[in-house]
Amino acid sequence: MPKLTNRRWCVAELPDDRLDVSHFSLRTVARPKPDDGQVLCRVLWISIDAAGRAWLQADTYRRALQAGDTMPAFAIGQVVESNSEELAVGDIVTGDLGWQEYAAIAPSGLERIVPVRPLSNYLSVLGITGLTAYFGLREVGEARSGETVVVSAAAGATGSVVGQIARRDGCRVVGICGSDEKGAWLTDEMGFDAAVNHRDPDFRKALRAACPDGVHVYFDNVAGATLETVLGAMAPGGRIVCCGVVSQYDTGTPDAGPRGVPGLLILKSLSMRGFLLPTFAARYADGLDTLADWLDDGSIKPVEDVLEGLERAPEGLVGLLNGSNLGKRMVHVADPV
Amino acid sequence: MPKLTNRRWCVAELPDDRLDVSHFSLRTVARPKPDDGQVLCRVLWISIDAAGRAWLQADTYRRALQAGDTMPAFAIGQVVESNSEELAVGDIVTGDLGWQEYAAIAPSGLERIVPVRPLSNYLSVLGITGLTAYFGLREVGEARSGETVVVSAAAGATGSVVGQIARRDGCRVVGICGSDEKGAWLTDEMGFDAAVNHRDPDFRKALRAACPDGVHVYFDNVAGATLETVLGAMAPGGRIVCCGVVSQYDTGTPDAGPRGVPGLLILKSLSMRGFLLPTFAARYADGLDTLADWLDDGSIKPVEDVLEGLERAPEGLVGLLNGSNLGKRMVHVADPV
Numbered sequence: 001m002p003k004l005t006n007r008r009w010c011v012a013e014l015p016d017d018r019l020d021v022s023h024f025s026l027r028t029v030a031r032p033k034p035d036d037g038q039v040l041c042r043v044l045w046i047s048i049d050a051a052g053r054a055w056l057q058a059d060t061y062r063r064a065l066q067a068g069d070t071m072p073a074f075a076i077g078q079v080v081e082s083n084s085e086e087l088a089v090g091d092i093v094t095g096d097l098g099w100q101e102y103a104a105i106a107p108s109g110l111e112r113i114v115p116v117r118p119l120s121n122y123l124s125v126l127g128i129t130g131l132t133a134y135f136g137l138r139e140v141g142e143a144r145s146g147e148t149v150v151v152s153a154a155a156g157a158t159g160s161v162v163g164q165i166a167r168r169d170g171c172r173v174v175g176i177c178g179s180d181e182k183g184a185w186l187t188d189e190m191g192f193d194a195a196v197n198h199r200d201p202d203f204r205k206a207l208r209a210a211c212p213d214g215v216h217v218y219f220d221n222v223a224g225a226t227l228e229t230v231l232g233a234m235a236p237g238g239r240i241v242c243c244g245v246v247s248q249y250d251t252g253t254p255d256a257g258p259r260g261v262p263g264l265l266i267l268k269s270l271s272m273r274g275f276l277l278p279t280f281a282a283r284y285a286d287g288l289d290t291l292a293d294w295l296d297d298g299s300i301k302p303v304e305d306v307l308e309g310l311e312r313a314p315e316g317l318v319g320l321l322n323g324s325n326l327g328k329r330m331v332h333v334a335d336p337v
Numbered sequence: 338m339p340k341l342t343n344r345r346w347c348v349a350e351l352p353d354d355r356l357d358v359s360h361f362s363l364r365t366v367a368r369p370k371p372d373d374g375q376v377l378c379r380v381l382w383i384s385i386d387a388a389g390r391a392w393l394q395a396d397t398y399r400r401a402l403q404a405g406d407t408m409p410a411f412a413i414g415q416v417v418e419s420n421s422e423e424l425a426v427g428d429i430v431t432g433d434l435g436w437q438e439y440a441a442i443a444p445s446g447l448e449r450i451v452p453v454r455p456l457s458n459y460l461s462v463l464g465i466t467g468l469t470a471y472f473g474l475r476e477v478g479e480a481r482s483g484e485t486v487v488v489s490a491a492a493g494a495t496g497s498v499v500g501q502i503a504r505r506d507g508c509r510v511v512g513i514c515g516s517d518e519k520g521a522w523l524t525d526e527m528g529f530d531a532a533v534n535h536r537d538p539d540f541r542k543a544l545r546a547a548c549p550d551g552v553h554v555y556f557d558n559v560a561g562a563t564l565e566t567v568l569g570a571m572a573p574g575g576r577i578v579c580c581g582v583v584s585q586y587d588t589g590t591p592d593a594g595p596r597g598v599p600g601l602l603i604l605k606s607l608s609m610r611g612f613l614l615p616t617f618a619a620r621y622a623d624g625l626d627t628l629a630d631w632l633d634d635g636s637i638k639p640v641e642d643v644l645e646g647l648e649r650a651p652e653g654l655v656g657l658l659n660g661s662n663l664g665k666r667m668v669h670v671a672d673p674v
Contacts, residue, residue, distance in 0.1 A: 279606060
């Protein structure tokens with residue numbers, strides 16, 4: 001029997017500059033009632049994503065958040081009441097359930113999954129994160145065996161999967177990360193060929209040394225100064241996959257664009273291509289099948305960074321923006337029944 | 338009988354900021370003698386290209402020029418002495434002959450042409466300019482019928498051909514140029530659907546009004562602030578062809594990269610792709626055949642801006658950088674015998 005209250009994190013105040021936990025407030029409200037055609041979901045696992053910071057900044061592919069809004073988030077839930085024939089009590093679903101314990105929502109906003117692995121895997125390798133890495137590297141970047149692939153935020157959710165797929169596909173893999181500890185983990189545990197710390201004063205030299213043939217594919221999760229540095233190390237004909245701009249989210253004063261655009265793009269015949277995952281929606285099932293096979297054969301490992309309890313969601317996001325996570329960060333709220 | 342002297346323009350001093358005619362000096366030197374295996378070419382027509390300013394600025398696909406160097410330039414010449422079995426006296430050739438009356442050069446640096454049209458056409462539509470427009474628009478930009486194509490420096494050498502090809506291919510064509518007079522010429526004489534003056538204080542609004550469906554393909558010859566403005570007007574899935582950075586050549590302080598890179602690339606699934614023409618070298622003959630057919634059927638007109646006499650080469654380049662040309666600028670030095 002579900003509780004009759006619902007705890008939810010709301011936006012208390014929009015950040016002007018760096019995000020802090022004080023920008024959110026935890027409210028206890030009445031448990032929502034599903035309308036006709038809706039279901040009530042209990043939230044089990046919440047995905048913590050840097051994009052959440054972008055939603056607090058400006059209109060993106062969704063409208064900018066306002067003070068008072070429930071913080072949205074991709075999550076896994078379980079149907080506990082159903083006013084729809086499409087979903088039954090007990091079903092496990094994914095969708096934008098938000099930072100809260102319960103969400104009333106129409107089935108059109110949900111995807112039913114039949115989990116055969118730990119639920120957390122469906123937020124990491126077998127979810128948006130894994131699909132973003134898979135389609136971004138293979139379809140947008142067209143990385144080929146023998147090429148050098150560089151990925152930024154390499155110890156993060158998407159980056160750690162990108163690197164593992166690239167290694168599996170026969171590429172030389174170089175990770176850019178924000179600490180020497182993460183770098184050691186990438187090479188020792190994740191099978192990266194090299195790692196470079198962007199905070200190293202010799203970052204530029206270290207990157208070039210790690211990529212003696214130049215960079216054929218750069219999977220960019222961060223933008224900013226790191227992108228500018230990698231641009232200078234690209235090999236002729238190289239491809240830059242524009243996936244995220246993490247360095248630009250948590251600030252009131254985004255950088256100008258990287259120098260070298262478009263001059264270096266011309267001189268080195270480079271391409272930059274941005275993408276949003278839904279472009280590949282028709283092929284998600286194929287991607288997930290492949291990723292599941294690779295989990296089975298051990299060629300990729302899920303790397304999950306779990307915080308326990310809904311109350312930790314804000315610190316989870318603030319920390320993520322500061323690089324405190326290793327792999328896919330998520331909040332465990334409840335277990336299915 | 339060729340003259341025994343050679344007039345040539347040398348780099349007198351490298352520019353720190355804006356280029357001026359005083360950065361060049363005209364010297365009269367002995368006519369060069371071709372070595373074994375070389376030919377002596379009389380220079381007939383010199384192509385004036387903005388890239389010449391870039392060569393004075395930094396290493397590009399060629400090493401930066403130094404004071405004292407002969408100013409290089411693509412040109413049409415005629416063989417007047419030959420120490421090579423590959424070329425005969427009287428042959429018409431193209432290659433990097435420089436701003437001078439005579440050049441001694443190996444045949445490997447030359448391309449023989451058998452002209453059936455005015456020689457000037459081989460520097461405009463049937464030369465590097467036309468090929469750049471052709472491959473850039475069709476192969477890099479993949480412009481399709483019904484799409485909106487925007488081209489900057491639209492009244493310039495490459496831009497005027499890009500626009501005419503796009504119109505022929507069934508696109509809506511919008512030219513960006515630097516004066517209302519050029520804009521009127523683009524729409525009245527060149528068949529562009531609309532033209533926008535980037536010096537207009539309402540440039541951004543005017544561009545959007547001219548592109549109600551957004552910009553599907555932007556053929557960028559200029560970079561800088563214009564690129565930043567067009568980025569904001571791109572349609573989802575749009576392609577930016579990075580061909581030139583004219584706004585950044587003639588300055589000691591190049592702009593930072595455009596804002597919106599890579600953020601807008603992601604949000605709108607845009608691509609930017611730089612290219613250098615030699616990528617398509619294996620297909621030049623096909624491109625030239627097609628361009629010749631289009632000249633024949635009237636679907637494109639050559640637009641040529643001819644200065645008379647070698648002495649006018651520096652003013653030709655300085656003026657080009659200030660937008661004084663209409664179409665392909667070239668210097669007529671001599672006629673073939």
